[in-house]
Amino acid sequence: EDKVVQSPLSLVVHEGDTVTLNCSYEVTNFRSLLWYKQEKKAPTFLFMLTSSGIEKKSGRLSSILDKKELFSILNITATQTGDSAVYLCAVLVQGAQKLVFGQGTRLTINP
Amino acid sequence: DTGVSQNPRHKITKRGQNVTFRCDPISEHNRLYWYRQTLGQGPEFLTYFQNEAQLEKSRLLSDRFSAERPKGSFSTLEIQRTEQGDSAMYLCASADRSSYNSPLHFGNGTRLTVT
Numbered sequence: 001e002d003k004v005v006q007s008p009l010s011l012v013v014h015e016g017d018t019v020t021l022n023c024s025y026e027v028t029n030f031r032s033l034l035w036y037k038q039e040k041k042a043p044t045f046l047f048m049l050t051s052s053g054i055e056k057k058s059g060r061l062s063s064i065l066d067k068k069e070l071f072s073i074l075n076i077t078a079t080q081t082g083d084s085a086v087y088l089c090a091v092l093v094q095g096a097q098k099l100v101f102g103q104g105t106r107l108t109i110n111p
Numbered sequence: 112d113t114g115v116s117q118n119p120r121h122k123i124t125k126r127g128q129n130v131t132f133r134c135d136p137i138s139e140h141n142r143l144y145w146y147r148q149t150l151g152q153g154p155e156f157l158t159y160f161q162n163e164a165q166l167e168k169s170r171l172l173s174d175r176f177s178a179e180r181p182k183g184s185f186s187t188l189e190i191q192r193t194e195q196g197d198s199a200m201y202l203c204a205s206a207d208r209s210s211y212n213s214p215l216h217f218g219n220g221t222r223l224t225v226t
Contacts, residue, residue: 004153034214042115042202042217043154088153097142098167099204099215101153 002027006089006102014110017079021105023089024071031094033065033072038086038104046074046087079109113137115218117203123224124193131189132221136205143186144215145178146202147171154202160186193225 007022025033032050036043047056049065049072056063060079065072076083086106090099116135124130136143141162146154157176159167162183175193180186190197200222204215 006153036217041219045214045216048214090153097161098144098156098159099154100156101146103151104153 002091002093002100004089004091004100004102006087006105008105009103010106010108012108012110013079015079015081017109018075018077019079019107021074021076021087021089021107022071023073023102025089025091025100025102026070027091027093027100029094030067031092034090034092034099035063035072035074036088036090038088039084043088076107079107081109081111083107084109115203115205115216117201117218117221119221120219121222121224123226126195126225127192129189129191130193130223131187132201132203132223134186134188134203134205134218136184136186136203137207137216139208140205140216141183141208142206142215143180144204144206145186145188146204146217148200148202148220149198157188157201190223193223195225198223198225 004025034048035046047063052067060077063074086104088104090101118133143160145157148154158178160180163180175191178188200220202220204217206215207213
């Protein structure tokens with residue numbers, strides 16, 4: 001069965017700290033890995049990673065994929081209270097064309 | 112950019128009643144997905160359409176659940192004889208036809224509460 005596991009499940013830090021969120025996966029036909037941010041409603045797309053070792057960056061957020069070790073990390077530097085959200089990792093499975101999600105990491109940034 | 116639109120936003124129903132939700136995907140997105148999300152969990156895949164064809168259904172989807180996408184545009188998800196365990200957020204997502212690597216774009220969901 002396809003599985004995506006995120007850690008930690010919950011993280012509380014102070015504004016300005018740097019955080020690293022982890023995502024590991026076991027799927028039969030990997031196509032790509034995606035990160036989403038979910039505040040109160042719809043998950044919003046952050047990154048899609050298909051190749052190992054190539055960092056994707058957007059402002060203070062960055063992410064990288066290791067297809068050999070089957071994991072990805074999402075880094076957020078100089079965190080702000082607006083970064084508080086649930087961060088979801090998902091793997092797009094080839095053939096089935098569906099996203100398999102992890103449980104999410106609830107990130108809380110305290111001022 | 113109208114985004115993915117879902118209606119209603121909230122639905123409260125009594126156990127045993129039928130409910131129907133609607134999803135309008137982003138225009139010209141030919142792939143449409145339904146997911147269910149409960150508190151503290153990531154979204155769980157329910158079903159997937161490419162145009163009007165329903166190509167995959169999760170084994171989590173009981174016979175009480177049915178989804179349609181009759182003209183390959185909007186989709187409906189119906190739950191018959193609702194149970195308290197059906198209480199969840201039902202998310203719809205759509206994706207572009209240009210590449211199977213294009214990301215899914217989610218709607219704001221329909222929150223179902225079964226009393």
